[in-house]
Amino acid sequence: MSLFVCPVPLATRDTILLGHGSGGKLSAELLRDVFLPAFANPVLDRLEDQASIAVGGARLAFTTDSFVVKPLFFRGGDIGSLAVHGTVNDLAVGGARPLYLSAAFILEEGFPVASLRRIVESMRAAARQAGVDIVTGDTKVVEHGKGDGVYINTTGIGLLRDGLQLSAANARAGDAVILSGSLGDHGIAILSEREGLELETEVRSDSAALNTLVDAMLDASLQIRVMRDPTRGGLASTLNEIAGQSRVGIEIDERAIRVNEAVRGACELLGFDPLYVANEGKLAAVVARDEAEAVVDAMRRHPLGSDAAIVGWITNAHPGLVTMRTAFGTTRIVDMLSGDQLPRIC
Amino acid sequence: MKYIDEYRDGKLAESIAQAIRGRLTQPRVLMEICGGQTHTIMRYGLEDLLPPEIELVHGPGCPVCVAPLEVIDQALAIAAQPEVIFVSYGDMLRVPGSRTDLFRVKAAGGDVRIAYSPMDAVRLARENPSRPVVFFGIGFETTAPANAMAVWQASREGLRNFSMLAAHVLVPPAMRAILASPACRVEGLIAPGHVCTVMGSREYEDLARDFHLPIVIGGFEPVDLLEAIRLLVDQLEDGRAQVENQYVRAVTRTGNLAAQRIMEQVFEVCDQKWRGIGEIPASGYRIRAEFARYDAQRVFGTGQITADEPKECISALVLQGLKKPSDCAVFGARCTPEFPLGAPMVSSEGVCAAYYAYRRHAPGGPQ
Numbered sequence: 001m002s003l004f005v006c007p008v009p010l011a012t013r014d015t016i017l018l019g020h021g022s023g024g025k026l027s028a029e030l031l032r033d034v035f036l037p038a039f040a041n042p043v044l045d046r047l048e049d050q051a052s053i054a055v056g057g058a059r060l061a062f063t064t065d066s067f068v069v070k071p072l073f074f075r076g077g078d079i080g081s082l083a084v085h086g087t088v089n090d091l092a093v094g095g096a097r098p099l100y101l102s103a104a105f106i107l108e109e110g111f112p113v114a115s116l117r118r119i120v121e122s123m124r125a126a127a128r129q130a131g132v133d134i135v136t137g138d139t140k141v142v143e144h145g146k147g148d149g150v151y152i153n154t155t156g157i158g159l160l161r162d163g164l165q166l167s168a169a170n171a172r173a174g175d176a177v178i179l180s181g182s183l184g185d186h187g188i189a190i191l192s193e194r195e196g197l198e199l200e201t202e203v204r205s206d207s208a209a210l211n212t213l214v215d216a217m218l219d220a221s222l223q224i225r226v227m228r229d230p231t232r233g234g235l236a237s238t239l240n241e242i243a244g245q246s247r248v249g250i251e252i253d254e255r256a257i258r259v260n261e262a263v264r265g266a267c268e269l270l271g272f273d274p275l276y277v278a279n280e281g282k283l284a285a286v287v288a289r290d291e292a293e294a295v296v297d298a299m300r301r302h303p304l305g306s307d308a309a310i311v312g313w314i315t316n317a318h319p320g321l322v323t324m325r326t327a328f329g330t331t332r333i334v335d336m337l338s339g340d341q342l343p344r345i346c
Numbered sequence: 347m348k349y350i351d352e353y354r355d356g357k358l359a360e361s362i363a364q365a366i367r368g369r370l371t372q373p374r375v376l377m378e379i380c381g382g383q384t385h386t387i388m389r390y391g392l393e394d395l396l397p398p399e400i401e402l403v404h405g406p407g408c409p410v411c412v413a414p415l416e417v418i419d420q421a422l423a424i425a426a427q428p429e430v431i432f433v434s435y436g437d438m439l440r441v442p443g444s445r446t447d448l449f450r451v452k453a454a455g456g457d458v459r460i461a462y463s464p465m466d467a468v469r470l471a472r473e474n475p476s477r478p479v480v481f482f483g484i485g486f487e488t489t490a491p492a493n494a495m496a497v498w499q500a501s502r503e504g505l506r507n508f509s510m511l512a513a514h515v516l517v518p519p520a521m522r523a524i525l526a527s528p529a530c531r532v533e534g535l536i537a538p539g540h541v542c543t544v545m546g547s548r549e550y551e552d553l554a555r556d557f558h559l560p561i562v563i564g565g566f567e568p569v570d571l572l573e574a575i576r577l578l579v580d581q582l583e584d585g586r587a588q589v590e591n592q593y594v595r596a597v598t599r600t601g602n603l604a605a606q607r608i609m610e611q612v613f614e615v616c617d618q619k620w621r622g623i624g625e626i627p628a629s630g631y632r633i634r635a636e637f638a639r640y641d642a643q644r645v646f647g648t649g650q651i652t653a654d655e656p657k658e659c660i661s662a663l664v665l666q667g668l669k670k671p672s673d674c675a676v677f678g679a680r681c682t683p684e685f686p687l688g689a690p691m692v693s694s695e696g697v698c699a700a701y702y703a704y705r706r707h708a709p710g711g712p713q
Contacts, residue, residue: 015453025684195462268350271437271694328568329356330391332704338684339440339449 019339023233026339047245048167049228050094052160059160061096063087066153072119074193076185076205077280079152080119084126084134085209085280086231087156092211093227093283095166095218096158098130103154104138108147119150130209132156161218170225171246176292177312180213180283180305181206182258183235187277188266197269201262208281213304220298223288230284233337236275238284239312239322240336246286250322252312252334272341275324275334286314353567354390362572363395369579373399375531376578377667379517380538381408381695382566388700390568400575403531403667406520406623407538409485410437410693412665414619415655417513418443420648421482424511425456427646431474433467434482435489436460441692444653464496464510471500471508480642483512488540490514490631491605494612497633497640511642512633515618517541518549519629524666525557532667534578536564536571539593546601550589558587565593612637622661622689659688664697671698678706 019026036044043051050063067083077085084101091098103123107116127134185206192203210229217224226246230238235257243250259267259274267274281304287295292310299305312324322334352358378384384404387393393402406412422443425432432448439448439458452458461467467481483493493510500508517538524530537550542563554561560581564574574592581588591597609631618630633641643649658676663669671677671690681687683699690696694703 015450017449017453019449197462326390327356328354328359328390330394332389332391333706335703 017339021232022337022340023231023237024337024339027233028336046167046169048094049090050096050158052094059162061091061094061158061160062156063090063094064153064155065090066151068148068151069190070148071190071193072115072149074205075189075202077207078119078122079150080122081126082205082207082280083152083154084123084130084132085207087154088130088132088209088211089229089280089283091156091158092209092214093166093229094158094160095164095214095227096160097215098132098156098158098211100135101127101132101154101156102136102138103134103152105140106147106151106153107139107141108149109141109144111149116150119152126209130211164218164222166224166227168226168228168242168245171242171248171250171286171314172225173248173314173316174289175225175286175314176289176310177239177250177252177314178285178287178292178296178299178308179235179257179311180210180299181281181307182260182263183230183279183282184259184263184267184274184277186280187234188263190278191270192266197266201265203260203262203266206279206281208304210281210283210304213283213299213302216298216302216305217285217295220294221287221291223291224285224295225288226286228284230279230282232278234274234276234278235284236273236322236334237336239334242286243320243322246314247319249315249318249320250312251315251325252322253325254327255325256309256311258307258309270341276337276341350567353565353569355569358569359395359572362569362576363397366400366572366576366579367397369576369583370397370399371583373401374533374579374582375401375403375667376534376536376575377403377405377532378536378564378571379405379407379521380540380566381411381693381697381700382540383407383536383538383564383571384697385695385700386566386568386571388704391705392568392571395572396575400579403670404664404697405524405535405667406620406665407486407517407541408690408693408695408697409489409515410441411661411689411696412515412620412622413438413441413484413513414621415444415653416619416651417484417511419653420643420646420651421511422446422448422451423648423651424480424642424646425451425458426454427478428455429477431457431459431470431477431479432482433459433461433464433470433479435462435484437693437695438482438484442686464493465499468496468500468503468505468508471505472503475507478507478509478645480646481508481510483510483514486515486517486538486541487544487609488538490609490613491544491602494608497612497637498608500640501637506639509640509642509645510633511648512613512631513618514613514631515620516615516629516631518553520620520623520626521553522556523623523626523629525553525559527666529668530666532559534560534582535562536574536578537561537589539563539565539570539597542591542593542597542601544602544605546599547589547591547597548599548601554587554589560587561589563589563591563593563597565596620665621655622659622665624662656687661688661690661698664690671701674698678702
């Protein structure tokens with residue numbers, strides 16, 4: 001065995017790490033260094049969760065997402081419903097009415113057809129509830145051991161509303177930051193099932209289609225500047241992206257942010273911060289100050305927004321930085337993570 | 347959350363801060379030892395509540411940070427072997443060794459798994475009898491009992507494919523080394539509550555006497571830490587130097603005797619290198635000779651791997667409380683959590699990482 005020599009920082013990233021899929025800084029780097037230089041064009045360069053394109057006279061939103069969740073079935077959903085909700089939500093938060101989805105399956109040799117049926121049935125129900133049709137698809141099979149049973153990719157198109165220009169670059173000082181409900185339910189539900197954590201209270205994924213909630217919000221106000229669904233990387237990553245793209249600071253208030261007891265407990269145990277844990281049925285919006293209350297009221301009348309609240313404000317101080325007034329009364333930075341949160345030693 | 351929220355009460359904190367201001371007559375330098383405590387101080391911005399005459403310096407108590415570089419390199423060498431299942435606590439995976447880290451070993455095909463307990467590794471060994479399963483047994487006295495238990499259990503079951511790469515570090519000898527340094531400015535210590543849950547508060551009595559130093563065993567919530575600081579200030583103003591226990595809800599004078607027994611059975615005290623500090627006599631545990639077949643260093647023959655640390659990192663000074671992370675020329679610039687140059691930037695509980703994550707916007711903090 002050769003002796004190691006003087007340490008150098010690990011500055012080169014010549015292989016893909018799991019953290020590249022975390023939605024944090026590593027993902028952003030991959031985008032910046034590999035994909036954007038190759039694909040650059042004005043639509044892509046806006047870096048929204050959905051592309052906004054003009055076809056004939058219509059403005060369409062266009063998005064795609066792949067789902068590799070383990071376990072395939074979890075409390076509150078499964079990979080099928082998640083694959084529908086995820087893509088519907090990416091369209092909806094762009095201000096589009098979701099219309100059509102594709103569904104591509106990568107199946108592992110040996111995967112039970114009964115499980116596949118269960119997933120497909122769940123997709124059918126989710127699509128029906130969201131008011132979208134799955135109109136095209138594809139199936140590939142990989143050898144046993146080369147996949148986790150099933151991976152799903154969904155692509156979606158939707159019709160953008162006239163006169164609406166939502167963008168993560170639109171936040172302005174004075175705007176309110178609105179959150180539709182509690183944080184961290186999806187991430188902790190998945191983690192607790194995957195790792196067999198026995199929590200006293202079962203945590204259910206919040207996986208849901210947000211398009212009708214978005215409709216209710218846009219009916220209440222057209223002064224909504226940004227909408228995002230804080231999935232992997234959590235609210236913290238979403239807000240950091242908005243702060244970066246809009247070149248503004250964001251100040252959030254910990255006391256206004258709802259985290260369910262069982263999720264808080266699990267986060268304490270693991271050393272996680274719920275601000276970074278994934279959600280699949282929550283929405284964060286930046287809204288002009290004067291209309292914020294009206295939007296919150298409209299959200300609260302919707303079942304998926306009953307806990308909606310103003311959780312922070314956009315500021316000109318510290319552009320690019322998200323800070324939080326803690327429940328304790330002090331202020332701290334809410335940074336973007338490099339990769340996934342890791343359970344700590346003690 | 348019951349039992350936690352009361353220790354995060356801003357009003358209570360303010361009243362303790364007021365009591366500290368009322369009692370303090372001169373500047374004081376206090377050190378919290380544990381990385382979890384440092385993390386709380388930064389996350390809750392406790393320094394904003396304290397009078398400016400109190401200077402908090404941060405001790406070496408992040409187990410991930412001080413895990414010696416050569417042990418990380420040994421871990422990487424073992425984890426890269428094709429048949430091995432290498433099992434680790436999650437936050438060790440990002441820690442850079444000399445050339446790579448466990449995430450990269452995993453990306454290159456190494457079977458590296460995250461566990462929440464060393465017993466998970468014992469279970470894996472049971473389920474995979476044809477493959478060597480190695481647990482990375484790192485940490486302070488806090489994790490030592492569970493790690494000892496895993497070795498003991500494997501031995502009881504006669505598992506031949508389980509072993510542990512153990513490099514435990516012990517708090518009191520490290521504190522003695524830091525306090526004995528002529529440059530040391532520390533006038534009071536907040537001792538690590540979790541370590542004392544296992545070892546008891548009595549281990550710190552010699553330190554208080556020998557250095558005439560007030561020591562308070564502190565918890566990990568913001569109110570715990572303010573209360574510990576208040577007790578230290580009281581001692582200093584009274585001219586006392588005792589061990590006091592703020593963390594009474596978890597710590598006794600004698601600690602967890604059953605845990606101490608299993609540690610004693612499996613581990614023995616050894617000289618130990620600390621990343622960022624160097625070798626400290628009698629400051630670690632290694633696996634006893636009678637459990638040699640469970641000692642990964644012996645099983646894999648990695649004992650001869652050694653390594654030296656980068657020179658420009660001032661972590662030795664930071665981990666002894668002689669410098670603040672923000673005093674470092676490369677902090678936040680060339681040294682970040684993505685590209686850590688030194689130990690305290692590595693783990694989220696490392697002092698440099700805590701400064702970087704929570705406080706770099708603060709007045710005087712680097713941007």
